[in-house]
Every structure is written in structure tokens, then in C-alpha cells.
Amino acid sequence: MNFTPLKEFFAGFLRTRHVARHFRRLALLETLVQTGVNREMPPGLTQTLVRAATSDTGALLHRLDSRVEGLSEEQAESVRALVGLNEVEHEKPLPWWMHLWHCYKNPFNLLLTLLAAISYLTEDMKAAVVIGAMVVLSTLLRFWQETKSNQAADELKAMVSNTATVIRPEMSETAAADFGPKDDAHQSARETRRIELPITLLVPGDVIVLSAGDMIPADCRALFAKDLFVAQAAMTGESMPVEKFAVQRDANAINPLELDNILFMGTNVVSGAATAVVLGTGNSTYFGALAARVTTTDRGPTAFQSGVNKVSWLLIRFMFVMAPLVLFINGFTKGDWMQALLFALSVAVGLTPEMLPMIVTSTLAKGAVFLSRKKVIVKRLDAIQNFGAMDVLCTDKTGTLTQDKIFLARHADIWGRESDEVLEMAYLNSYYQTGLKNLLDVAVLEHAELLLELEPARNYRKVDEIPFDFTRRRMSVVVSEREDHHELITKGAVEEILGVCTHVHHDGTVEPLTAELLARIREVTADLNEEGLRVVAVAAKEVPPSKETYGVADESALTLMGYVAFLDPPKESTAPALKALAEHGVSVKVLTGDNERVTAKICREVGLEQKGMLLGGDVERMSDAQLAQAVEANNVFARLTPAHKERIVRLLKANGHVVGFMGDGINDAPALRTADIGISVDTAVDIAKEAADIILLEKSLMVLEEGVLEGRRTFANMLKYIKMTASSNFGNVFSVLVASAFIPFLPMLPMHLLVQNLLYDISQIAIPFDNVDEELLKKPQRWQPADVGRFMVFFGPISSVFDILTFAMMWFVFSANTPEKQTLFQSGWFIVGLLTQTLIVHMIRTPKIPFIQSRAAIPLMVMTAVIMAAGIFLPMGPLAHYFKLQALPPLYFVFLPVILLAYMALTQAMKKFYFRRYGWQ
Template identity: 65%
Template structure:
């Protein structure tokens, strides 16, 4: 399962389906129409089969499969991977690395070159450029994929499965990777788990599953071992089946795997979705815009070069070949390799910062993030809840309240959060044993984020059941009609409500998180209990918890602010508690907004409010998702950090979802970035590394764009006035090949501090402006070179064109190589900012080769000639002037437009 497939499903499935409630029996579901009839029939058969039939069908046993049976099943059914997850064969990967616009364009140019002029050497150089680009991209992508897989393996989801673990037949629950599941496996489920395959429920206790990814049902659906409804024709409506891609909200279960991988319901849909065109993300859109900007520039300039040379020289074939070489020179064929290797290097470096990147493209969004939305608990605070007090409704210490809350926490089978752990630790072992012996669990009404409360029903006698409800204060009060005042039960009137508010507000102002406890006695019955029974309750009192801030939170928030990131707190907790914690860590929270206020706001109003507000409290999962979406709609790059079931919608809605290694399965699956340490300081370090990665990618694009623009401008001027070509096609091709080789080390380059101080994002308009500013600078000194070669060295007749071309070849190559160091930094290169040693070495090697070629044995074959020694002072003067003017223009440009 991947986040991309979830998002693709939500795009490609019918919109009506995604928004609907469960369909009545007898109607055809459009989702079922997407699935082969054989799969639907099999699902329905297993939904109503007995346990014995299931064991026979899958050759399974209650004690689980043994090693041999697992191996046979894996051989028969393959690993539990959906189609998009299957490893790509190397030859397909190689083809995909070749098949980018730049390589395809170069291939066409090479074929045209050979077909029209029989220029085997020129076609060979073009082919060499394509091969180098493709192989480098292939090698880097293979390495990055291997590194990314190794990193993802550190945080990959697992399933709890009953397996026979030795030859004596002893069985036990073991944690295995999801791809090792096979049909017939017995899986144990609990709250927060992803459903790892298509399952038939064998045993269930208050099992509720969120199926929104497949059916669009907004509320969790209860599942059972034996169907409670009439026979369905649509497997998605069978309450005995669970499907891959959904997740457990509450309860526990044992279930048998009935289908894995591409044979699952989700896998069948995924196979169809992945055959459709994927919608590119923000990073891919940015790369595409930049690429097509360069291609459009080439498509405009190359015909101009052809026409000018054709009319001025009269040799249209030679002009065509020259313009062809110009087109090759304008093609940034190393862009895919630079992007891939930079992202891969960034991912590996981030892993050393305890940040695991699940999707390489997320690194750029990480660096571009300017708003971070995060929960309070465990992020600002220590993720260590302390039970501070347990009181009656007026604030007096009450053991009865603690004991009642303990029964609720002990008997609930959902996800035990930190509050439950603190309550369970608050009662000593002896009292706990006596309570378990005295009370038996009858039923449970699981927690959900709409009610924000959960209940258990217990009994100490056959005639009476007691419902114990624990949850958020406001939600508990909404279902209470009475309170326990001392030994009396009195009505919950306005006067009593005001006293309750004063007590709880005082606890909140102390930074304590208040959870209310209520009870209700009912006559014993056999029917299941539901949320309808949570009414006319008696408020018993409160349990209050201390969630102290982390010592690192304040400096981390300060660092994020200095890095240009605005932090917003989105919490389900009380606004008073959250406000106190925020003030303690240095966040300004003068304006606070609660979930009930959000309900009445239009999107435009909430968007404006979200931009200026730091603290949002008492939020539901849908509130969090809505705020994130609206902030994105305002043009911000939004990150969301969360680790709970309630955070999954917002994680998927954000530009970059951030979770932690200890998060529930559904949160980790929805996230792009996994933190191995739940700390904002770790996050800030990851953001800086993301910006460093993006800055290195941007260097190559800016260098290539400006250098290409300058070269074409120089070619146009020379073509208009010279009686011969300023440089032969072979010279342009070799120059471009050497320049490309020098760029290979850019992913390893250093980045100046000011370039990572603020969020960075793609800006094609800025790139165009950059080209116009810096491209003509090289043309000025190219024209100076023309003048020197024409008048000083008398290379002004066709017979002396080889000397002219050799002189410009060296100047052009050296200026193109030096521009790498000029544009890589806003500072003075080599003095205030030095490139990393790999880039320095590559630069020196390429410059040495460029100077040596006219003196080498290859010179005559390449139509070059040795340059006189008197040429080199001019070379130094021209390059020195070029660097000086470029540095001056950099200062003006940075003051006027900034330096990304």
C-alpha cells in the first residue's frame, strides 16, 4: 500500500461513491462493477462460510500455518504486494531512465546528424552524452531506490500473525512484514492497525473499521464473526469481511487472510488505477515547468540560429548541422541525474538526522514548508502523562472517581492511550486484582472522534449492569442529567453547571488536562449496547493529568521561526490547557479558536482566521483536515505532524505528512516523512537538510539556463558578422560533454547558510529573469574574445578560422565551468564561499582537459590547433573581467530580487 495509490483511488473512483452512505441491499455498487465477478463471488462465499469451511479451503489451522505451508502458499500466491509495489525489472528501469524529454530530443538530433551529414563522430558524441546521462541516472536511481527501501524498512508496517514456530507444533503470535502474509494466515487486529490483506473475521470484540478509502463511509463500520444482517450481494457491505487499505478504529479481532496482493479488492482496483496517468505532485510539476521552459527556449532560438547562418553563410546544410549542435548544447540532459542523485543523497543525510524519507520527492516539500501544523501532546509536551489528581465534581479528592475510571480503562479493548496508561498505573496491583475479581465486562461502546468519549458496561451481579463513560468534559456533560454531590444524586442545573465550570477551568489554567467520568445503572440485558445508551448519565467527577512541556520545545520553536516556518497547534484538548502549554514554550496565543466555532464559518472566513491564529483547540479529525486544506489553498506549503488515528486525514491533506516511528499504522502509512525521534528539534534539522538538497538542484538549473542563454546570444552575434562559423558543431558537442561531466559533483556541494534560512520553492518566473540577467554577461566577454581573435591574432579570414574557433572553444569551456562557482553562491567565490572538494576537483579536471585539447594529438582530428602563448594573458584578463562583472551583477540582482 502506498500513499500515492490511496490518493489515486480517491481521484479515480466515482465521486458519488466516495461521498455516499452504505447503499441499500439489492442495488449495484459502481465500485463492485470495477472488480471481476469471480473476486466478488469468492468474497461472498468466504463471508458466509463457517470456520471449518475456511480452514479446509485454505489448508489452515487454528494454531496457524507452519514454515512449509507458508513457503508453499508464497510460491502459489506470491508476496503480499499490490501491483504498484512489485519491483521494476532492471530493463524497464533502464528504459524509464532513458525516456525523458531531453534524451529523446538528443536521440532525434543524433539520428538527424548522421542521416543528413554522415557525421559519425558527431552522432557518436551525442550518443555518448545520452549514454552517460542514462547510465548515471540509472545507477543513481538504483542506489537511491535501494537506500530508500532500506530506510523504509526501518519503519515498515508489520502484522501480528499466529504461526507454528517449531517442529514440535508450538505456535505463537509473531510480527512479520506485510509482504510475507499468505492466504490462510490467522491475523490479530487491534485499534490503529492497517488491515494488511483481505480478511474474514473469526472472532471480534467491538471491532470498528474505517472503510472510507474504499467506500467513502464517514463513520467506522462494525465488524463481527457472524453476520448480523441479511445476505448481501456487495462484499463491501458484508460485516464479516475486512479489506486491505482500511484500518481498525477500535476493538480487537482474529481474522483469516482470504486474499493477498493483487488478488485483494484493493489490489484489483490499484491495478486499474496505476494503468491511468498519475497526477504529478508539486515537486514533479515544478521540474516539469522548468524543463519545458528550457525546451521552449531551445525551440525558439535554434530556428533563429539556422536562419541567420543559412542566409549569411549560404551553406544551409552546414547551418543546419550547426543549429543542431546548438540544440544539443541547450539540452540539459543531466537534469534527471542531478535531481535523482541530489534527492538520494539528501535522503541518506536525513536518515543520519533521524529522519526517514518514504518518498524522495517529499524532500523538496520539506524544504519548501512554511507552515507546520502539529498536535500538542507528545510534540510540545513530553509524551509522558502523569495522573495528577482525581476529584469529585467540586474538586475534592475522590477515590471513587479513580476506581470508576480504572474500570473503564482496564476493560476497554481499543487503543490504550497515554491517559489510560496513567489511570491504570494510578491503582495499586492488589486493588486492581480485587476489582477484576469483582467486576466482569459485558460490552463496550468504542471511542470515536465525533463523540470524543468511550464507554464500557460492567457487572458485579447478574441483575444490574453499570455503564461507565469517560471522555472530554463538554461531550460528557452533553449526555449527563445528574451529578454525584457527596453521597447524593442531584440534578445537573445551571447553578451546578457554573460550579463545575469554575472547578474545571481552574484545573485547566493549572495546565491540567481534565477528563470527565460518568456512570449509569441499567437492568441487565442480552442485547448489545450502543451510543444511544450514553444518555441520562450521572457525572461522578474528573481525573486530571499533567503533560509537561519538553525542555527542547522552546528552542526548537525559536529555531523553526528563525527558519521562516510558522507553527500552528491543532489539538483536540481544552483551549485553556493548550494555551498554558503554548505560553510556556514561547508561542503567542492571544487568539484561540475552538472546533465548535469552526463549524459555523465559511471556508473563506476560516482561511483568513487560520492564517492569523496559532492555537486551534477541541478539534475533530475533519476540522484538522479542513484547516490544512484551506492553508494550502492560500498558497502555503503546509506540513502536518501527527501520530494518531485522528491525524490520518490531515496527514494525507498536507503537502508533507510527518509522523513518528511509534505512531499507529495508519498514521505512518499516510506520512511522507517518519521521525525516529518525536522532537521538533529533529524536524528543524530535517527541514534544513531538505532546503540544502533543493538548493543544489536549483544550482544546476540556474547554471545551465543562464549559460545556455549566453551561448546562444553569442552564437547569434557571431553568426551575423563572421564569414565562418564561430565554432564547429563538433566543438559545441565536446564542450557540452565536458561541461556536463563537471556537473556530476553538484549534489555533493556545500550550501551557504543564507540559502537555507528561508523556505524555498520552484519559481520558473525567477528562472527566466535570472537567464536574462546573467546570460548576456558571458556574451559580452565572448564578443571580447571574438575581437581579440579577429584583430589581435588576425584570425579574420576563413583560412584562419581554426585558430579563431580554438580560442573561443577554450574561453567558452572555461567560462562555462567557472560560472558554476560564480552562481553557486551569493558570496565571493573561493574566498567567502568554497565549493565542496568533489566539485573543485571536477572543475579543475575539466578546465585542464579543455586547455590541453588544442595541444593534444587529437587536435587535428577535432579541427583545433595549438594556441600561441600570448593568448593566455588575454584568457586570464577575459575570465577575470567575466568573474568581476558577474559578481557585481549578483550584488545588484540579490538586492533587487533576492537570491534563492
């Protein structure tokens, strides 16, 4: 049998902290601000930023040895060789020797080292060698695991790493044609080309292009900015986005955070567009200066981490209570306090859940590998278990319930009749905007190229644009054809466009927008919505060519030209995926900025029963208490802003749900960060990918359903180990206490306990690969530490009953009742203890009858058989005297199967009682 996958998977695959650091720059900045880390920058960095802000563009570029056209590839490589990659120091891997130390310095290894030292001082060299070997094996195993994990993490990071749009000189003539007609305004653009570059490759002097949704990849100085708003709350604590400009308005400003034209690494563009030059990268950024002040900063513990911690401390507290009892009972009854101390320490090691971290990491890693085959990249391992616990999935409509392929279905005048003039205006608007081109823009451009023989853009030049933002929900471009006037063309959400229109255009005439016309227009757009079309209004106005810069205030007194209507058909896989999620206890709620009619139609087509719809306006008017009730009663939410989405997710969590959120836009980022599990796609904007825990390479609800099932398998397998460890530890210690009180010698030597513990631990490494009963996958699963304690009390004493029977058998049947025959007694209990402890996982892994109604996976069956055989071989084989054991008489092996079968039967009977009364998670 090939165990290479076993070794590969239990190697951990992903080291949570390592991955989390790379993908959570925003979380680091927020934590630094919230915890009061000193935000003063080194004087040299402050002076550099202030000087860059106040310098004119030519002098700054000269100082950086750059130019407006950007650095050439050769120049960039030379600078990169000097300054290194664009990475802050804490993201770099530890030196191997420091990594090895971190792998060693955990409480369990320190406890074992203390035990080995005591064994050496008491001249018990065999025990010292065995214990020392356990420490070395544990440390090297973890070191190897995490080294492999780091390599895997680097590969995953490369798959989902963010990129920046970088300007390089010497663009080809073919590419230059994409910029439109030859004119002075675009002459510089003709000499450049734009490339997507991983942010780690940026160097000082690179000229980059920014638009809505982009992460700012380094400290930069804006060279050009148009309605540029940057969210830098994590940097300054300001809740509102800050507008940035290409010039520094206050020449006396000395605080870098107040500079108008400096953009900081780790912040993000909310709206607008900019061209900027990179000033500093890596540790030379403000972010790098802050990060250097802390050694590590992680998010607060998730529900998953808290659950694991509570269970671990439950077992450790149990150890701290029971180990001293063993010490005092053996010390007083045997009189050998050094031997009693050694034995108590061995018991402590046996009680220590030393395999818990590895089992948890290995099980999660196995889930990550499984999901990677399903085109899912796991950025944070804990998210896998959160999949299993998730009971509410909030998702956008477009691209999730629908095909993520928008078709331009209609281009019509205000009465719904086909109009090429409206298509031409929509084309000019989409063609000339430089912000975030969404799927609607792509659909307009593709449709117009098929329909029109000559591109209308060839006859126009661009004057200016007013970028899109989520408050206005529209964007405008200003173009000129004959230079005697400028045309402002606006497209956006119907209501927002109607709000700035005063006239309408139809049948070649323009007339005022009256209440009657407005009512009829709304009927036309409502009819289009009922057809499942998403309607975008197009408006325009002519203005004198008196200026070259336009703003939001110019979007007034417009003339409504008509509409472009888009069709996004539902995916064929959506309906079965929603049904599967419902069958597994996950309710789906649709959160969209789209209008209610289109949303309702799509929900009907995919079989999502609408249990109530809430609009953004309703959300705005409700208090938190009212909305907390409304989010339970409704499952469709339309016309939402980003703040609405985040608020709904937050209140669902406050109601006790484990909430997943799936989104890919900048407007989804707040909700992604608020959710228990943020899900995005590889084509999402940078800020959405940064905020997410899971990246899908395929935007499909069916993939999520598989993730939910894998999360539940992961949880069930972790819980098997925890329940089995807790119950067997409780039983073993109870047995030790009984034996210590009534037997005149140690029931088992410290070495026996350690060897038994080592073999038992080895048998558990196959748990991540175990099968899980289908019944355990039907409902969401969460950590319930109180259940672990109850389970321990119910099942632990069962093993003690058979341990005491074994004591009686060895004492009365085999006359192992004197210190001279203690080796025989210890050998008899060694085998029974190891075999019952190894078999318990098969009893606890399922509420069904093991081996008959529910069979473990082959790796676990094989490991169980191997360890049980090793447990019998040690006393019976040639190594027995090394471990201070001895061969047992044949009669012992007549009683052994009876004890094991009786133990399994009693455990099964207790399982039925426990299952009926408390259920089985």
C-alpha cells in the same frame, strides 16, 4: 580525496515514484475512483467474496484450511510459498531490461541518438563515437543510480512498513495470565498468542485483529465485530464510514462492495474492533484487481514538481526557437545545409537541460541522506523541498510541544479530593478495552500497578465494551464481579461525560446532578486545567445482568464518579525549537482536540505567544470565507475534530501558504493528506503513517527545524544549476547567432559543442554538496519561474560580450580569419566558452563576492578546477587532433586571464544591480 559519497549521493538514493507507490495505496484507490476506472471485479473474485460472506464461520475456515486460533507459522510459510507475498503487482520492481529501457527513453537521449545516427551517415565517425558514448554513459549511469535507489528505498520501506496483529496458536501460560481470570469467554484466547507481522507476510487463512486506526492489510471476512466502522470512501465514494458486522444480513447481496462482513485491502478502521480471517492477498484482492488495470498512478503534481516542469519547459521552448535560427543562418551563410543541420542539433543538445533531472534528484537525495542521519525517513523526495518552502507548521500539542510521556498526576472525586475508587474504575476501563490504547490508558495502567497490591481486574470478568470514537469522545466497558449485576464504566472528555450523567457520587452517597453541582464541578475541572493537567472524567452505573451486548444507547443516566488528571510536561527542546522556526520565517499554529485551558498553559510554558484562540465550536459556525480570515488572525485552535483540522489546513493553503502538518493519530489523517507536507512518527497509527510524507523516528520540533534548513539548502542548490544553465545557454546561443552571421565558417564544430557540454555537465555533479549562504536560509523559498527568465535575460548577454571579444581577438590578433585557420579559431573559443561556463556557477551561487566573501564547497571547487584543466588540456595535449582542435600560441594565455577576470568583474557588478532591484532567492 574520497569521492565515494559523491557517487553514492548523486546515485539518486530514492526513486520518487517507487517510494510513492508503496506508501500511497489510498491515493491510488482515490485516483482510480475519481478518474472513473472501471470498478467491476473479475467474476471469479466476486464469487469468492460473496461465497465467503454467506458461508458460516466453520465452513469458511475449513475451506481456507484455517481455524479460529489462526494458522501456525509452518502453515503460513507453506501457503506463502504457494501464493507469494502480500504485494500488488505494480509494487514489484521492473525487470532489468525494462528498467534499462526506461532509463534510455527520454527526449534528451533520443535527440543524442538522432545526432549520432546523422554523424554516422555523414561518415563523421569520431562525432558518432563521442555522441554514442554520451548516450551509453547517460543510460548506464541512470540505470545504476536507480538500481541503488530501489535498494535504498526497500531499506527505508522496511523501517516504516506497516504491520498487522496476527493470531497464532499455542500461547504460553505466562502470556495467558495477561487475559485475566479463567473463564469460558477467554478460553480460546488462552490457546493463542498475538504477534506483529509485516503486512507483506500475510497469507489467506491468517486470522488478524483490527482496531481503530489500523489499515486493513488484505481482503478479509469479519469473524467478530464490535461497533466496527470502516472508511472505504476511496473504494465506493461514500463519504461516511460504513458499519461492518460479523454476519451477512442480506443473503441475496451480490455486489461485493455492499457485503456487510467483507473488509477490503487499503481501507481503514475508524472505530471499533474486529477479528477477521484473510481471504485474499496481493493481486487476488479487490485493490490488486483495480491496480492491475492501470500502469501507474501518481498524485497530481505538487508545487515543487510544477515549478521544475515550468522551468524545464522554459528552457526547452528556448531551444526550439533558437536551434532553427542557428540552422537557417548557417545554412544561408555557409551553403552547407547538412553541416548546418548537424551544428543546429548540437546547439539543441547544448541547450537541453539534460542535467536538470539528475541535479534535482541528487540534491534531494543528498537531503534525504542528511535527514536520515537525523532520524527522519523521507517517503517522498519532493517533501524535502516543501520543507524549505513551508511557512506555516500546524502541530498537535501532545507529544510535540510536550514530552509524549503522560503521567497520572491525580485521581480524584468530583470535588478534587484523592480517591482510590476512581482510580480502580479508570483502571478497569483501560485494562479491558481492546481498541486503540492511547497514552492516557498506559499511564493509568502503569500508575495503578505501582499503587495497588492486587490488580482489581482479577476479581472481574469482561462482559462487553463500547469502543471510543471521535464523535462521542468517550469509551465504555461493561464488567461483572459477582454476576448479580453488570457495571458499565465510562471515561472520556469532561463535557461529553457530563452530557450523559444524571447523578454524582461523593462521600458515599449518590445524588442528582443539579445546575449548582454542575457549575461547581466545572470550577473544579477548570482549576485542574489551570494547573496544566488534562482532565478525564469517570462515570459508571449498575445494570441488571440481563444481556451480554451493549451499545452507545446504554451510555445514559450515568453517575459521575470523579476524574483522573494527567500531566504531560513540555519538552525542554520545544521553546528553542519554536524560536528557531520563527527566526526562519515559519509560524507555528497549534491544532489540538484538547481543551483551551490546558492548551493555553502549555503554550505559555513553551514560549509560544498566543495571538488568538479559536475553539471547535467557533470553527463549526464559520463559513469558509470567515474561517479563512480567522486562521490568519489566530495561532491556537482547541477542541477540534478531525474535520476541523483538515478544514483549517485546507484554508491556510488556499490563502497561499505552504503548510506542514504534524500528527500521529487516526484523527490527524485527513489533515496529513491535505497538507503540503504531512509529518508523522514511527509510532503513529497505520493510517497516519500511510498519509504522511515524512516519518520521524524522534518526535521533535528541533528535528523539523533542521528539516526546514535542509529543504532550503536543497532548493538553493537546485536553483544555482537552473539559473546558471538558463543564463549560460542564452549567452552561448546569442554568441553562436552572432558568429554564424559574420564568420565564414562554423565558430565551433558539433563535436566541440558536445564535448564542451559533457565536460560542463560533469562539473555540475558536485552542486548538491555546495555550501549555501546563511542569508538564503532565513526565509521560505518557492519556485518562481518568471524570475528564471528575467535572470536569463540579465546575465546571459554578459558571456556573449566576452565571447564576441574572444572572436575579435582570434580574428585580429591571431589572424584566425579564414577557413584554413578555423581550427585555431575554434580552439580559442572552446577554452573561453568552457571556462566562462564553468566559472558562472561560482558567480551565481551567491550574491556575495565569490571565493572571498562566500566560498564554494570543496567538491565543487575540485570539480571546477579539474574541468577547467581538462578544457585547456584537450587543445594543448596529444588528443587535440582527435577532437579537431589545435594548440594555441603562448600569447593567448596572456589574454585569457584578462578575459576571465573582466567577465567575473562585470558579472559581479550586474549582480549588485540585480540584487538591489529584484532581490536574490
